[in-house]
Amino acid sequence: MDRTDQIILEQIEDKTVSGEKLSKLTGISRVAVWKRIKKLEDLGYRIKHSSEGYRLIERTPYLLPVEIKRALKTGYIGKNYIFFDQIDSTNMYAKSNDLPDGTVVLAENQTKGKGRKGRRWISSKGKGLYFSIVIKRNYPLNDLMKLSLLFPYAVKEAIKDYLENQIKIKWPNDLYINNRKFAGFLIETEIEGNEINRIIAGIGININNEPEEFGDIKDTATSLKIEEGKTFCRKELFCRVLETIEKSLDKFSSLDLTDEIEKDLLWKGENIRILDEGIEGRLIGLDRSGGLKVLTEKGVLTVYSGDISVR
Ligand code: BT5
Numbered sequence: 001m002d003r004t005d006q007i008i009l010e011q012i013e014d015k016t017v018s019g020e021k022l023s024k025l026t027g028i029s030r031v032a033v034w035k036r037i038k039k040l041e042d043l044g045y046r047i048k049h050s051s052e053g054y055r056l057i058e059r060t061p062y063l064l065p066v067e068i069k070r071a072l073k074t075g076y077i078g079k080n081y082i083f084f085d086q087i088d089s090t091n092m093y094a095k096s097n098d099l100p101d102g103t104v105v106l107a108e109n110q111t112k113g114k115g116r117k118g119r120r121w122i123s124s125k126g127k128g129l130y131f132s133i134v135i136k137r138n139y140p141l142n143d144l145m146k147l148s149l150l151f152p153y154a155v156k157e158a159i160k161d162y163l164e165n166q167i168k169i170k171w172p173n174d175l176y177i178n179n180r181k182f183a184g185f186l187i188e189t190e191i192e193g194n195e196i197n198r199i200i201a202g203i204g205i206n207i208n209n210e211p212e213e214f215g216d217i218k219d220t221a222t223s224l225k226i227e228e229g230k231t232f233c234r235k236e237l238f239c240r241v242l243e244t245i246e247k248s249l250d251k252f253s254s255l256d257l258t259d260e261i262e263k264d265l266l267w268k269g270e271n272i273r274i275l276d277e278g279i280e281g282r283l284i285g286l287d288r289s290g291g292l293k294v295l296t297e298k299g300v301l302t303v304y305s306g307d308i309s310v311r
Contacts (some may be wrong), residue, residue: 001043001066004028008036009045009056009066018053061126063106063235072239076102077133077246086125088112090132091186091202099134104242106131113204114186121184121204124213128206128223129238133245135199141191145290145304146257148173148187150248151201153261155183158244159205159237165227168266171283171292171308175205176266180222182206205241207234258286271311274303280311 004026011017011025019030026033037047037054044060060067065081072078080100084107087093091114094105110130113121123130139147152173160167168176175183186202206223208231214221224232248255262268262285272283272294281296291302 001064005036005040006066008033008054009040012047012054012056014056016048016050016052016055021053061234062108063129063238067235068239071235072242074102074243074246077249078102078104078242080104081106083107085109086111089114089202090130091188091200094132094134094200094202095188101134101136103134104131105134106238114202115184116186121186122214122217122221123204124209127209127213128204129234129241130204131238132203133199133201133242135201135249136197137199139196139199141194141196142289143252144189144196145172147196147199147252148185149257149261149290150252150255151185151187151203151245152183153257154245154248155203155205155241156264157248158241159224162232162237163224163228167264169261169264170266171286172290172305177222177224177227179266180220180227182222182224182227201245203241205237207232207237258288258290261290262286267308267310272308273311275307275309277303277306279303283308 007026008022011022019033022033023030041047043064044062045056046058048055048057063083065083068078068081080103082103082105086109087107089110089112090105090107107130109125110123113123113130115121152169152175156167156169156175165177170176173185174181183205188200189196190198206221208225209223211218211226267283268285270283271280273280279294279296279301281294284293284295287293287302291304294301294303
């Protein structure tokens with residue numbers, strides 16, 4: 001979308017404007033104005049055509065840069081915003097390009113959305129939020145676990161007030177509602193010596209997805225729409241999420257993240273199993289660095305990676 005499209009949009013936002021007037025204001029022919037209107041409609045804008053001219057009825061549901069820029073209130077996260085209608089994976093793109101601190105890469109659709117350990121992430125077009133945030137700052141390696149917990153914590157904080165249901169955090173970093181997963185996080189880091197110097201935080205949140213989109217995982221996956229029974233404005237949630245992530249990162253060193261997460265920890269007090277490790281026991285909480293404390297027959301064990309399930 002260029003400046004001419006933006007002028008047309010601004011003009012027709014709250015009034016009907018004739019093709020002739022738009023042509024004069026933009027310096028292009030009336031036919032060219034009509035073509036631009038068609039292009040805007042292809043981008044999802046709903047525009048009323050009448051004998052008096054054109055009027056915008058509804059903005060696009062797509063998370064185009066022009067839409068995000070006008071709604072986002074952050075200092076640096078998302079100031080550089082890269083939008084794709086479709087891409088293989090936003091994390092792969094962010095990893096293979098040298099993007100500045102705070103860059104957000106979002107795609108309406110991912111053909112190879114990545115989960116952890118080579119797993120896949122289902123990304124149905126226009127239904128969820130699929131994006132990666134580039135953080136190019138130095139953190140001590142010891143903060144790795146806590147840093148990766150920050151993202152699910154911030155997403156939960158950003159959206160909890162929009163929901164009737166309670167959000168639970170499944171260690172290490174999934175978000176659940178009613179025992180089903182609606183958001184996943186793929187935190188990839190670049191480490192030099194004892195320092196983390198780049199984080200690519202890949203975030204997938206199911207917003208308006210329908211059950212049938214989840215195919216064979218429909219018993220374990222869910223969306224905000226499925227749980228709350230209503231459609232959400234993705235743009236609003238996306239902006240709140242980015243703003244909350246920025247605030248949480250800014251107060252990272254003073255934030256009592258492990259305490260905060262423990263309050264909403266899924267399966268706390270229940271018997272769990274750490275898959276692949278053969279460890280079973282009662283989930284008792286988190287240690288200061290974000291590791292999971294499990295009370296086993298041999299005493300309290302703390303684990304720093306793995307997947308958990310209820311026994
Ligand atoms: C994750 O992995 O949950 C990390 C997901 C990260 C996705 C984002 S989207 C933007 C960015 N770009 C990418 O390419 N990825 C990131 P993991 O904990 O390994 O969970 C993967 C498992 O979750 C799969 O094996 C499925 O069982 C399940 N799953 C797949 N898609 C899902 C979905 N849309 N909703 C809920 N569960 C899903």
